[in-house]
Amino acid sequence: MQDFLEINTFIGLSLLQWLTLIIVAISSYFFLSYLCSIAIKKLSVDVSGTENRFNHALAEVLRSTQKITLALFALLIALQFLDLSEKWEHRLSHLTFFVIGIQLALWVSKSITIWSNMQLLEKDEQAPNPVITSMLSWILKVAIWSIVLLAILSNVGINITAFIASLGVGGVAVALAVQNILSDLFASLAIGLDKPFVIGDFVVFGEVAGSIERIGLKTTHIRSISGEQIVCSNTELLKNTIHNYKRMSERRVEFKFGVTYDTPPAILAKIPGIVKSAIEKSEHTRFDRAHLKGFGSSSLDFEVIYFVDSSDFNLYMDIQQEINLDLIKEFNKLNISFALPTTNMHIRTLEAVAA
DSSP, X not given: OHHHHHHOEETTEEHHHHHHHHHHHHHHHHHHHHHHHHHHHHHTSOOOSHHHHHHXXXXXXXXXXXXXXXXXXXXXXXXXXXXXXXXXXXXXXHHHHHHHXXXXXXXXXXXXXXXXXXXXXXXTSOOSOOHHHHHHHHHHHHHHHHHHHHHHHHHTTOOHHHHHHHHHHHHHHHHHHTHHHHHHHHHHHHHHHHOSOOTTOEEEETTEEEEEEEEOSSEEEEEETTSOEEEEEHHHHHTSOOEESTTOXXXXXXXXXXXXXXXXXHHXXXXXXXXXXXXXXXXXXXXXXXXXXXXXXXXEEEEEEEEESOOOHHHXXXXXXXXXXXXXXXXXXXXXXXXXXOOOXXXXXXXXHHO
């Protein structure tokens, strides 16, 4: 039987060598798969603490190991038991480098994805600004795969110097063709670094007012007050002056009103105190001043300044409504009338003109 296996050949190899190759390859594949599964199970054991997060991340990286990679590794191990020519040994070294390079790139790429997900998921499970993390993740993945590709090409004997030079020329041409896209890309990078706003902020610019829903690599999505979604280019967005009301620590409120000219001076002197009392009834306000500012065409004009210790617009409107109602009640008690736009017309008769 052994003589039969040694005498008969196929593609220059005896049947015994082929049988050895198949047995070793299958055994190596199952052994490598077993080692990988054991490592994943051990790393997936629930243990509290930071080490647990690292172990789970490492387990996820190992899960990205491709079965075809394990099969190729098993085949390469089996081929080591054959007496191959120098030419085939050289080819196998290239294949080994290719398999190892691809699998390392897959592991690193998976590690970058896990890292970016950890960065985006904070304690409150919200991602304030995912632009920088997403861009950095994308750039790192492109860099890793580019390095692996160039290393594989260099290993098989291709002159990568000329290849890189041609890529540089092509890159310039592509950059000119997609300069608008690149402009938005760098604008999103500026948003991520400078953070003029984050997701959830209420912003106003131009004729747009709404809450930031998503900050992308090219556009920013805004939910307007009226309900529709506004998609704005990052470049165009940064060209505007942006008012971020979410970061307002307190709101400065200025309002004016006028009373009629027949209001006695003694009553006019009481009005600032009435306004101050109305404002200080709320625990969220800080009174600044109230003055008789000037003489209008049909009213005596008062100007009032106070502060609300919150950026909540609804709270501000509730407070202003209470102040307005209090002023109406107090003015009614003192017979103070709010001034309305009026015009006095003096008509002269013909007899008066003739005289």
